[in-house]
Amino acid sequence: MPTPTFRNLPQAKQDRILMAAETEFSQRNVDNAVVSNIVRDAGIPRGSFYQYFASKDDLYVYCFETLREERRRYVEPAFTYYKTQPFLDFFEQFYVRDSSFLLRHPLHIEMGKVMYSHARGVSLGLIQGVQRRYKDIFLVGIDYDRENGRMRKDINAVVLADLCVHFVTDVFIFQNLTELLSLTSMETHFRATVDIIRHGVE
Numbered sequence: 052m053p054t055p056t057f058r059n060l061p062q063a064k065q066d067r068i069l070m071a072a073e074t075e076f077s078q079r080n081v082d083n084a085v086v087s088n089i090v091r092d093a094g095i096p097r098g099s100f101y102q103y104f105a106s107k108d109d110l111y112v113y114c115f116e117t118l119r120e121e122r123r124r125y126v127e128p129a130f131t132y133y134k135t136q137p138f139l140d141f142f143e144q145f146y147v148r149d150s151s152f153l154l155r156h157p158l159h160i161e162m163g164k165v166m167y168s169h170a171r172g173v174s175l176g177l178i179q180g181v182q183r184r185y186k187d188i189f190l191v192g193i194d195y196d197r198e199n200g201r202m203r204k205d206i207n208a209v210v211l212a213d214l215c216v217h218f219v220t221d222v223f224i225f226q227n228l229t230e231l232l233s234l235t236s237m238e239t240h241f242r243a244t245v246d247i248i249r250h251g252v253e
Contacts, residue, residue, distance in 0.1 A: 146241055
């Protein structure tokens with residue numbers, strides 16, 4: 052994470068360094084990312100880099116966590132549905148807001164594509180951490196519905212929670228397959244899948 056020296060920089064300079072790092076990490080995984088590219092794009096001396104971050108991995112984690120926090124704040128309004136409405140209604144609100152954020156932040160999608168394509172080391176740890184956080188949130192909501200008669204008690208909560216986690220994270224995989232990804236296409240696919248979950252196939 053950043054040193055106190057970095058945190059004491061003017062916000063504009065912090066933002067410039069972060070943008071340079073996001074650009075590099077959206078093109079190369081953390082193992083292959085080049086510090087000289089980051090310092091050049093940020094307009095800082097190479098020696099300053101190590102006054103701000105202990106390592107390239109530290110900067111990578113900071114970039115990821117900064118974007119994740121922006122994403123969390125953007126999705127937060129969906130939580131007015133959490134446990135107050137059926138879980139799948141909450142999850143639809145969550146998914147649509149989350150997808151909207153990602154489509155408005157293409158560097159985040161590009162970083163995600165690179166991360167999921169090189170899921171090892173620090174990248175794998177970040178992916179697993181996010182997936183655990185999502186799964187814990189979803190399990191609580193699913194169990195609440197099961198206990199309060201909004202969902203069948205025999206529903207496998209773990210499987211449904213895993214499916215929801217895949218929905219939220221697979222946008223990076225979908226983007227690898229098509230350059231035509233749009234909020235409309237994602238919503239259409241999501242609602243068709245949720246309809247199958249609600250009503251089954253038999």
